[in-house]
Amino acid sequence: xxxxxxxxxxxxxxxxxxxxxxxxxxxxxxxxxxxxxxxxxxxxxxxxxxxxxxxxxxxxxxxxxxxxxxxxxxxxxxxxxxxxxxxxxxxxxxxxxxxxxxxxxxxxxxxxxxxxxxxxxxxxxxxxxxxxxxxxxxxxxxxxxxxxxxxxxxxxxxxxxxxxxxxxxxxxxxxxxxxxxxxxxxxxxxxxxxxxxxxxxxxxxxxxxxxxxxxxxxxxxxxxxxxxxxxxxxxxxxxxxxxxxxxxxxxxxxxxxxxxxxxxxxxxxxxxxxxxxxxxxxxxxxxxxxxxxxxxxxxxxxxxxxxxxxxxxxxxxxxxxxxx
Amino acid sequence: xxxxxxxxxxxxxxxxxxxxxxxxxxxxxxxxxxxxxxxxxxxxxxxxxxxxxxxxxxxxxxxxxxxxxxxxxxxxxxxxxxxxxxxxxxxxxxxxxxxxxxxxxxxxxxxxxxxxxxxxxxxxxxxxxxxxxxxxxxxxxxxxxxxxxxxxxxxxxxxxxxxxxxxxxxxxxxxxxxxxxxxxxxxxxxxxxxxxxxxxxxxxxxxxxxxxxxxxxxxxxxxxxxxxxxxxxxxxxxxxxxxxxxxxxxxxxxxxxxxxxxxxxxxxxxxxxxxxxxxxxxxxxxxxxxxxxxxxxxxxxxxxxxxxxxxxxxxxxxxxxxxx
Numbered sequence: 001x002x003x004x005x006x007x008x009x010x011x012x013x014x015x016x017x018x019x020x021x022x023x024x025x026x027x028x029x030x031x032x033x034x035x036x037x038x039x040x041x042x043x044x045x046x047x048x049x050x051x052x053x054x055x056x057x058x059x060x061x062x063x064x065x066x067x068x069x070x071x072x073x074x075x076x077x078x079x080x081x082x083x084x085x086x087x088x089x090x091x092x093x094x095x096x097x098x099x100x101x102x103x104x105x106x107x108x109x110x111x112x113x114x115x116x117x118x119x120x121x122x123x124x125x126x127x128x129x130x131x132x133x134x135x136x137x138x139x140x141x142x143x144x145x146x147x148x149x150x151x152x153x154x155x156x157x158x159x160x161x162x163x164x165x166x167x168x169x170x171x172x173x174x175x176x177x178x179x180x181x182x183x184x185x186x187x188x189x190x191x192x193x194x195x196x197x198x199x200x201x202x203x204x205x206x207x208x209x210x211x212x213x214x215x216x217x218x219x220x221x222x223x224x225x226x227x228x229x230x231x232x233x234x235x236x237x238x239x240x241x242x243x244x245x246x247x248x249x250x251x252x253x254x255x256x257x258x259x260x261x262x263x264x265x266x267x268x269x270x271x272x273x274x275x276x277x278x279x280x281x282x283x284x285x286x287x288x289x290x291x292x293x294x295x296x297x298x299x300x301x302x303x304x305x306x307x308x309x310x311x312x313x314x315x316x317x318x319x320x321x322x323x324x
Numbered sequence: 325x326x327x328x329x330x331x332x333x334x335x336x337x338x339x340x341x342x343x344x345x346x347x348x349x350x351x352x353x354x355x356x357x358x359x360x361x362x363x364x365x366x367x368x369x370x371x372x373x374x375x376x377x378x379x380x381x382x383x384x385x386x387x388x389x390x391x392x393x394x395x396x397x398x399x400x401x402x403x404x405x406x407x408x409x410x411x412x413x414x415x416x417x418x419x420x421x422x423x424x425x426x427x428x429x430x431x432x433x434x435x436x437x438x439x440x441x442x443x444x445x446x447x448x449x450x451x452x453x454x455x456x457x458x459x460x461x462x463x464x465x466x467x468x469x470x471x472x473x474x475x476x477x478x479x480x481x482x483x484x485x486x487x488x489x490x491x492x493x494x495x496x497x498x499x500x501x502x503x504x505x506x507x508x509x510x511x512x513x514x515x516x517x518x519x520x521x522x523x524x525x526x527x528x529x530x531x532x533x534x535x536x537x538x539x540x541x542x543x544x545x546x547x548x549x550x551x552x553x554x555x556x557x558x559x560x561x562x563x564x565x566x567x568x569x570x571x572x573x574x575x576x577x578x579x580x581x582x583x584x585x586x587x588x589x590x591x592x593x594x595x596x597x598x599x600x601x602x603x604x605x606x607x608x609x610x611x612x613x614x615x616x617x618x619x620x621x622x623x624x625x626x627x628x629x630x631x632x633x634x635x636x637x638x639x640x641x642x643x644x645x646x647x648x
Contacts, residue, residue, distance in 0.1 A: 136492030
């Protein structure tokens with residue numbers, strides 16, 4: 001019952017990976033503490049002896065090795081152990097690596113530290129399994145029991161797929177979930193079975209509604225995936241103009257923000273990254289009211305609405321999953 | 325079998341209605357031809373003898389009377405007859421008047437001329453009823469047979485509600501539909517039954533995808549409605565930054581467009597209303613790529629994707645309706 005995932009993935013040098021190289025490889029060693037979570041992502045794509053050494057030193061639980069030019073083996077040090085069954089750890093690891101692989105660096109290995117922290121504080125119960133509280137042929141209401149995000153999310157999507165196979169649609173809502181990773185992960189699961197997949201979640205408050213001064217609701221992501229002849233269509237988006245990570249990246253680049261991304265503490269537009277990150281107040285997709293920002297705000301409300309059964313509590317995530 | 329709807333509605337002098345008064349009552353008589361469709365909307369809220377007379381003269385088929393201060397009777401002249409059953413005409417009329425009543429002037433009586441034109445050209449078959457082509461307990465695929473938008477839409481939503489009552493979800497897709505009016509009309513129908521309702525449609529090409537030069541896809545509206553304790557939440561939005569009607573209104577006011585609404589024929593941003601209306605090229609919600617316009621574009625694709633069963637043809641609308 002140890003957190004000891006082992007995974008072997010091919011890493012292609014595609015657009016996103018090249019961006020990592022440019023953005024993170026020139027970070028000086030003196031910056032390594034504050035940037036350490038990003039280094040995980042960088043390392044998966046471009047492992048080098050120096051980075052490996054630094055990660056082992058500062059993270060304390062990672063061992064990296066390269067196998068050929070395009071393949072990476074990432075194995076966790078055995079000294080860190082939580083009460084996480086191997087099968088759960090693997091599900092979570094699969095999601096994190098897939099996020100990096102797809103270029104969603106903010107939701108990949110970058111999140112591992114965050115998850116391990118939640119496990120150590122017992123905010124996440126790594127051994128928890130989901131419970132079905134109520135169901136009909138096409139729907140279910142699930143208690144996530146604060147299990148690992150991917151484990152509960154996979155359970156919900158798999159249940160939705162099963163229902164869809166029987167009656168045409170499966171719609172599953174969950175409460176007491178933890179961070180569920182990239183929203184796209186779940187529609188991808190539906191696509192593999194030939195279904196359309198939808199996934200939505202609430203988040204902790206970061207978005208300031210149109211005409212408001214303070215952040216009141218989440219960046220509530222939504223994802224839709226549709227199988228197609230030669231691949232698939234996949235949308236995975238925050239309903240804010242941008243995710244917080246994009247503002248962090250602007251700061252790292254030493255560039256101002258475009259108007260329409262963030263507000264200051266008075267609810268006025270700001271282009272200053274420091275102001276925007278001090279107390280995040282993100283604008284909805286569309287930005288200003290004149291550019292229909294209220295539509296992005298409406299989409300967030302939609303994510304809440306569809307999770308009607310969910311009893312929200314701060315910093316937990318309710319997932320709504322659907323398969324057609 | 326005549327198109328002869330008679331409806332009696334209470335009209336409150338709420339925000340939207342006051343806006344009508346301000347916006348349209350100062351249009352000079354010399355403008356009446358180009359503005360005539362808007363006068364219909366104005367007239368429903370504020371009938372006056374002079375407007376009534378002008379409408380009868382230029383529209384040729386409307387007769388308006390006021391009954392008390394808050395109530396309006398609108399009766400169509402009997403000389404215009406199409407092969408539309410009374411029940412179908414009433415469904416369509418209910419939707420149009422509801423749109424005006426809710427402040428969606430572009431989709432209210434403003435559309436009547438458009439619908440009558442389609443009936444006269446046989447592009448719409450006013451007597452057509454929907455056919456179920458394929459179904460499962462939670463889903464159905466419907467042929468709209470080019471019937472009146474509201475008639476086919478109501479059929480689909482009612483079928484979805486019926487399925488939701490049995491298995492928890494109903495998801496109905498339709499092909500060969502005509503313009504289905506305000507998207508919100510259908511979730512409102514679901515709300516009345518205590519369900520969450522979703523409605524989506526494609527439209528003729530008006531939106532220019534991110535990084536493209538020409539309009540290629542629709543303004544694809546989506547609507548979500550959720551019953552709540554003291555009312556309901558209702559989102560009804562185009563997935564473009566704004567609907568075309570808002571650009572028309574800017575021109576009427578003699579004001580430029582905000583950046584992020586429209587492009588010129590070269591795919592470059594424009595704030596000129598004449599340029600924007602000459603060959604409409606609307607930007608997706610979010611506007612520029614820097615402000616995540618691709619997310620609005622993604623949402624449009626989503627509307628298409630959910631209507632997978634739909635065989636699109638130009639200028640027909642496929643509706644996707646859902647009840648949970």
